[in-house]
Amino acid sequence: MSADHSLRATGTYINSNLNGQPYKAFVPSRLPPDPPLHLDHELVTLRDRALVALGELKGITRILPDARLFLYQYVRKEALLSSQIEGTQSSLSDLLMFELDEAPGVPLDDVREVSNYMDALEHGLQRLRGGFPISLRLLREMHEHLLRRGRGSSKAPGEFRRTPVWIGGPSPDRAQFVPPPADHVQPCLDALEKFLHATDDSISPLARAGLAHVQFETIHPFLDGNGRLGRLLIVLMLCDAGLLDEPSLYLSLFFKSRRDEYYQRLDAVRTQGDWEGWLRFFFEGIASTSGQAVDTAQRLLQLFNGDRERLRAAGRIAGTALQLHDSFTRHPLRTIPKLSKELGLSKPAIMRGLDAMQSLGMLREITGKKRYKVFAYQTYLDILSEGAQPL
Incomplete structure (x- = not known):
C-alpha cells in the first residue's frame, strides 16, 4: 500500500x-x-x-x-x-x-x-x-x-x-x-x-x-x-x-x-x-x-457429455430423450407443453422420454402436482445455483 x-x-x-x-x-x-x-x-x-x-x-x-x-x-x-x-x-x-x-x-x-x-x-x-x-x-x-x-x-x-x-x-x-x-x-x-x-x-x-x-x-x-x-x-x-x-x-x-x-x-x-x-x-x-x-463451464460440459452418453445407451427411447436433453441444457426447467411446442413431438413421446430421464436420475418433477408439472434438470440447476441462495 x-x-x-x-x-x-x-x-x-x-x-x-x-x-x-x-x-x-x-x-x-x-x-x-x-x-x-x-x-x-x-x-x-x-x-x-x-x-x-x-x-x-x-x-x-x-x-x-x-x-x-x-x-x-x-x-x-x-x-x-x-x-x-x-x-x-x-x-x-x-x-x-x-x-x-x-x-x-x-x-x-x-x-x-x-x-x-x-x-x-x-x-x-x-x-x-x-x-x-x-x-x-x-x-x-x-x-x-x-x-x-x-x-x-x-x-x-x-x-x-x-x-x-x-x-x-x-x-x-x-x-x-x-x-x-x-x-x-x-x-x-x-x-x-x-x-x-x-x-x-x-x-x-x-x-x-x-x-x-x-x-x-x-x-x-x-x-x-x-x-x-x-x-x-x-x-x-x-x-x-x-x-x-x-x-x-x-x-x-x-x-x-x-x-x-x-x-x-x-x-x-x-x-x-x-x-x-x-x-x-x-x-x-x-x-x-x-x-x-x-x-x-467445465463441470457443465462434463455433465452434459456424460448424460448424453447415458441416454445414447437408453434403447429405443434414446432419440427422443436426446432431443429433450438438448432442450434442458438450454433451460434447466421445462414443462410438457413447452417441450411439445419447441420440439414438435407428441405429448406421449415426451412423457416416455421424461420417464427415461427421470429413471436415470437426471430430472426431477418439482411441483408435486398432477397437472402443470415442471421438470428440473437437477444437477445442472444445482451447479448454477451455487452461491445464489438469497442472503
Missing part, C-alpha cells in the same frame, strides 16, 4: 440541510487519484493474475460447443446475485419459473428486478456493439431498463436525481454516508465520463473499471438502482476494453460473499483515500470469479 495515500484529498464535505436539519454531504475529487496510484509488487501481481483469469474465461466461452447456453445462465446468475446484494429474496429457480410463466408463489417484484437487470445489461451490450460509447446517456438508458417495472418504477427511471439521498440511517444528519447534493451530481458525472474515456493517464482498463465503479457508487446519481447499475458498469467496461467477449463474469458472487468487506473498502476510499486497498480487493474478486466461471 502506498505510504502517502492517506494524504490524498478524496473529496470535500459540503454543508447542506434538509427541512432545516443541517448535514454534511460528500463530493468526491475527480479521478484519477492524486497523488497517483501506487502499484506495488503485490498489487501488480494481483492485477496480472486477474488478467490471466479473464483471458482463460474469454477463451473457454470461445471453445464451448454452444457459448450462448452458458451465457444465458451466467447472465441470470449475475442478475440474481447483484439484486440479492440489494435485499432481493429470489432464487435461481424462482427466476426460471417466472420465465416459464409458471410462477405461482414466486415473489414477483423480486423476480421482476432480476429480469430488469438482464434487460439493462442486454441493452448496454447491444448499444456498445453498435458503436455507441459508454457514456452518461447510455447509463441513463440502462437505468430506465433497470427500473421500468416493479418496485423502482416510481423512482425516476433514466433520470439523474434532483433531491438528496443518503445511505444508512433515518435522515441525512444521522446517515452513514451522504453522497453529493443534487446540484453537484452533474459536474461529478461529467468528470467521471471524461475519466471513462481518458487514454493519457497510464491506468490499465482493469483498474479503470475498478476506480469507476467506486466513483459511480460515491456519486449515487439515481434515486434507486445505483448499486446494480454500478456493478453493470464493471462488466460493460470489461467488454468494451476487450477483456471479455461476453458478460460471462458473475462478480456479484464475490461482492455478495464478502459484502461487509465490500462496503468497508468503499468507505476506506472515501475516508482514507485507500484506492490501493480497494483495487487489491477488486483484482482478487475478478481472479476468483473468473476462475469459478471457468470451473463451472
